[in-house]
Amino acid sequence: MKRYGYVRVSAKDQNPERQFLAMQEQQIKKENIYMDKMSGQNFSRPRYLMLLKKLKRGDVLVIKSIDRLGRNYGEILEQWRIITKSIGADIQVIDMPLLNTNYGHEDLTGILISDLVLQILAYVAETERTFIKQRQAEGIAAAKLKGVRFGCRKAELPERFEEYCRMWVNGEISLRKAAETLGMNHTTFYRRCVEYRDSNEENCSKL
Numbered sequence: 001m002k003r004y005g006y007v008r009v010s011a012k013d014q015n016p017e018r019q020f021l022a023m024q025e026q027q028i029k030k031e032n033i034y035m036d037k038m039s040g041q042n043f044s045r046p047r048y049l050m051l052l053k054k055l056k057r058g059d060v061l062v063i064k065s066i067d068r069l070g071r072n073y074g075e076i077l078e079q080w081r082i083i084t085k086s087i088g089a090d091i092q093v094i095d096m097p098l099l100n101t102n103y104g105h106e107d108l109t110g111i112l113i114s115d116l117v118l119q120i121l122a123y124v125a126e127t128e129r130t131f132i133k134q135r136q137a138e139g140i141a142a143a144k145l146k147g148v149r150f151g152c153r154k155a156e157l158p159e160r161f162e163e164y165c166r167m168w169v170n171g172e173i174s175l176r177k178a179a180e181t182l183g184m185n186h187t188t189f190y191r192r193c194v195e196y197r198d199s200n201e202e203n204c205s206k207l
Helices: 017-025 046-054 073-087 108-145 161-169 175-182 186-205
Strands: 003-009 033-037 060-063 090-093
Touching: 003 017, 003 046, 033 046, 046 073, 073 090, 073 108, 161 175, 161 186, 175 186
Parallel strands: 003 033, 003 060, 060 090
Antiparallel strands: none
């Protein structure tokens, strides 16, 4: 019987140290800890798939919390079934001992309780994420109705931008020279000139 640990963070800039410390407290050997820096929305994770191939009947997979295994309700339940039923390994959830299959659940009642708790937790987690997305969408829609504009705010144009823009359009100065004089990137200068021209044409058409 071997004990393995699985660590996952959703992005490359997130720190997995807390999960590693939890694995050390469980006395998981360093070489038996597998980590992915990927989203939990699917299970196409290289280290996780490698871990599944290592797991044997009677082994124990340790995770810090159930959301480290995944975030999709259906997939979490499917992976739980593969690990505990198909492979015959146990799962230990550090933050939720009630889910543990490696001790305290020797009878069918205990196993049933573990499975039910898992399904409830996974369902609640996914429902909450759906509500969060819905609230975000409603908040953005409400803000747009009030005239709130989203996106990066454009930098203020240099004081003599219009003058140099006209000079460039009239062929009196090169694009790079005009941008350099104003302290702007030449691609930014070009883009803002086009925006300035289009804006003026639109205003003239309304007269």
